[in-house]
Amino acid sequence: MAEDFDVNLDTPKYYTPSAKCTENAWAGDYSQRYQEFLADPTGFWEDIARELEWYQDWDEALEWNYPYAKWFLNGKLNVTTNCLDRHVFNQRRNKVALMWRGETDDEERIYTYKQLYHAVCRFANGLKSLGVQKGDRVCIYMPVVPEQLIAMLACARIGAVHTVVFGGFGVSALNQRIRAVGAKIVVAADVTVRRGKAIPLKTIVEDAVVNAPSVERIVVLRREETKPVELHPEMEIDFEDLMENQPRECPAEPMDAEDPLFILFTSGTTGEPKGIVHACGGYMVGTYYTTKHVFDVKDNDVYWCTADPGWITGHSYGVYGPLLTGATCLITETTPDYPDAGIWWNLIEEYGVTIFYTAPTAIRMFMRVGEEWPKKYNLSSLRVLGSVGEPLNPEAFEWFYHVIGGAKCPIADTWWQTETGMHMITTMIGEPMRPGFAGKPVPGIVADVVDSDGNSVPPGTGGLLVVKGPWPSMMRTIWENDERYRKYWETIPGCYTAADLAVKDENGYIMVIGRSDDLIVVAGHNIGTAEVESALVSHKAVAEAAVIGKPDPLKGNTIKAFVILIQGHQPTEKLRNELVYHVRMTLGPIAIPSELEFVESLPKTRSGKIMRRVLKAKEMGMDPGDISTLED
Numbered sequence: 001m002a003e004d005f006d007v008n009l010d011t012p013k014y015y016t017p018s019a020k021c022t023e024n025a026w027a028g029d030y031s032q033r034y035q036e037f038l039a040d041p042t043g044f045w046e047d048i049a050r051e052l053e054w055y056q057d058w059d060e061a062l063e064w065n066y067p068y069a070k071w072f073l074n075g076k077l078n079v080t081t082n083c084l085d086r087h088v089f090n091q092r093r094n095k096v097a098l099m100w101r102g103e104t105d106d107e108e109r110i111y112t113y114k115q116l117y118h119a120v121c122r123f124a125n126g127l128k129s130l131g132v133q134k135g136d137r138v139c140i141y142m143p144v145v146p147e148q149l150i151a152m153l154a155c156a157r158i159g160a161v162h163t164v165v166f167g168g169f170g171v172s173a174l175n176q177r178i179r180a181v182g183a184k185i186v187v188a189a190d191v192t193v194r195r196g197k198a199i200p201l202k203t204i205v206e207d208a209v210v211n212a213p214s215v216e217r218i219v220v221l222r223r224e225e226t227k228p229v230e231l232h233p234e235m236e237i238d239f240e241d242l243m244e245n246q247p248r249e250c251p252a253e254p255m256d257a258e259d260p261l262f263i264l265f266t267s268g269t270t271g272e273p274k275g276i277v278h279a280c281g282g283y284m285v286g287t288y289y290t291t292k293h294v295f296d297v298k299d300n301d302v303y304w305c306t307a308d309p310g311w312i313t314g315h316s317y318g319v320y321g322p323l324l325t326g327a328t329c330l331i332t333e334t335t336p337d338y339p340d341a342g343i344w345w346n347l348i349e350e351y352g353v354t355i356f357y358t359a360p361t362a363i364r365m366f367m368r369v370g371e372e373w374p375k376k377y378n379l380s381s382l383r384v385l386g387s388v389g390e391p392l393n394p395e396a397f398e399w400f401y402h403v404i405g406g407a408k409c410p411i412a413d414t415w416w417q418t419e420t421g422m423h424m425i426t427t428m429i430g431e432p433m434r435p436g437f438a439g440k441p442v443p444g445i446v447a448d449v450v451d452s453d454g455n456s457v458p459p460g461t462g463g464l465l466v467v468k469g470p471w472p473s474m475m476r477t478i479w480e481n482d483e484r485y486r487k488y489w490e491t492i493p494g495c496y497t498a499a500d501l502a503v504k505d506e507n508g509y510i511m512v513i514g515r516s517d518d519l520i521v522v523a524g525h526n527i528g529t530a531e532v533e534s535a536l537v538s539h540k541a542v543a544e545a546a547v548i549g550k551p552d553p554l555k556g557n558t559i560k561a562f563v564i565l566i567q568g569h570q571p572t573e574k575l576r577n578e579l580v581y582h583v584r585m586t587l588g589p590i591a592i593p594s595e596l597e598f599v600e601s602l603p604k605t606r607s608g609k610i611m612r613r614v615l616k617a618k619e620m621g622m623d624p625g626d627i628s629t630l631e632d
């Protein structure tokens with residue numbers, strides 16, 4: 001499978017970012033840094049870890065008991081003292097930590113590091129007053145508002161393990177996650193605001209906790225002032241009431257480096273999402289280092305990552321990484337084209353954003369609506385650009401580079417995963433950039449493109465993207481499913497296999513091509529074919545369903561579903577709409593099929609596995625390849 005394709009590398013074209021943008025970059029000289037790492041891999045990471053504060057030093061940097069790694073053994077720390085106290089009790093007390101912007105310009109809230117520190121401490125004390133203790137799981141289901149970050153940091157402060165669920169997920173996705181981790185508390189908001197409309201979240205929470213006996217209390221942020229939602233007196237408590245009268249200081253829980261910091265779910269190839277577990281010490285060191293070096297965060301930067309903290313990008317580069325570096329961060333509850341397609345550029349001008357991290361799907365959307373939108377605004381504050389979630393195709397790279405970056409800003413196309421915790425492959429600042437190629441391994445990790453036996457493939461030949469050996473922010477396990485964790489390290493012995501296909505060029509630059517498994521990346525979000533299929537099959541009219549990803553110029557991929565109906569049901573337009581709505585209600589709007597076709601049969605292997613590959617080839621008018629295992 002991996003060796004099935006060759007890629008035409010054409011004449012390479014590299015861009016060199018302007019010296020002004022790259023001078024004195026933290027990244028330094030790439031080759032030199034990489035050599036330093038190879039000469040002393042664990043010492044390299046220890047030097048980075050020493051830039052942060054620990055209650056107790058580690059005995060050893062790494063214990064590698066393949067496929068299990070422990071980093072910074074017996075080191076004691078708390079991530080929030082590094083995100084907050086370290087700045088508050090040093091030079092950054094009155095520096096702006098967080099600027100929140102809603103959909104209109106009168107919706108703005110700003111926190112200095114000191115204010116954020118006290119808010120986190122007070123909410124942490126509030127959680128304690130509800131009986132939350134170290135190791136308890138807290139589920140956070142909120143839109144992008146300051147309280148979402150405050151809740152995350154408050155959990156980390158007291159050692160509770162947070163599970164943030166993206167506010168766009170529906171009832172069953174939320175219910176599944178709450179039950180999987182046995183959450184004691186759910187922190188939610190009454191509504192999320194989108195395109196001027198308040199969309200209720202609390203009703204979703206009410207439905208999602210019905211058969212979740214672990215949940216003791218629900219904390220509700222009430223944003224609707226004119227008609228505040230009613231709270232159930234025994235079960236529900238107002239977010240602000242919980243904080244009120246709480247002490248402004250909350251001693252941070254000293255955590256072992258290997259204690260879990262959070263669990264974040266990501267789609268799997270089976271119907272069940274995987275709860276990726278990250279550990280306090282290694283995750284902190286990995287996200288701190290990459291935020292600082294890949295984005296070159298300096299004290300006068302204004303940093304904007306457009307991802308929702310409901311995803312790993314929001315965790316690592318919207319919350320933890322930037323706060324660890326002491327950056328001024330912009331967070332927004334905005335839609336890229338509301339009230340018009342100029343909103344993001346408007347915000348960059350208004351807040352003087354210098355570092356901007358977003359996704360190819362957004363860039364392609366902006367390309368389509370035209371240059372006139374960014375041209376209306378002064379984007380000259382921008383210094384560093386970043387992209388994540390799916391391949392940044394050369395056309396999108398060119399547009400981002402010229403139209404947004406004014407042909408002066410480096411672009412870091414960052415390849416990584418929920419599982420990796422931090423950036424793994426990118427082009428470090430100062431290095432030439434090759435459009436379409438993420439770049440080379442970040443100093444600190446070893447990555448390669450290999451065949452199915454684990455041998456390095458020559459430039460131009462496709463293979464599997466792998467990471468060789470452990471790194472600090474790697475996931476430690478999959479929540480209550482260690483077997484599934486081991487699989488990542490067993491496909492190719494000794495390597496972490498990412499299930500992405502890639503190709504290298506003659507200079508070692510890596511182009512990520514796409515998934516090698518049954519995940520579809522839609523607008524940068526991973527969706528498992530099995531999840532959508534089981535949502536469809538849960539409808540009373542559906543006998544069987546198969547789902548494929550179809551390449552899409554805007555979203556990277558869209559979802560197409562093939563459905564076999566149970567006898568007696570008619571393939572009507574009404575039913576089609578009903579099924580799409582059903583998926584929306586079950587999984588949320590991100591998982592909606594754009595196309596749904598009623599079929600009489602599905603291609604299957606003799607062992608009964610649906611051959612999505614065949615469906616996809618047929619759909620695309622391509623040769624289905626080897627169909628010898630096809631049943632019929």
Ligand code: WTA
Pocket residue numbers: 266311312313387388389390391392413414415416417418419438498499500512513514515521524525526
């Ligand atoms: C894809 C998001 C190409 C890839 C941080 C990976 C990318 C999956 C890139 C992880 C990129 C992410 N170029 N593909 N720069 N970044 N991907 O867990 O398929 O939501 O395996 O983490 O997104 O998605 P996840």
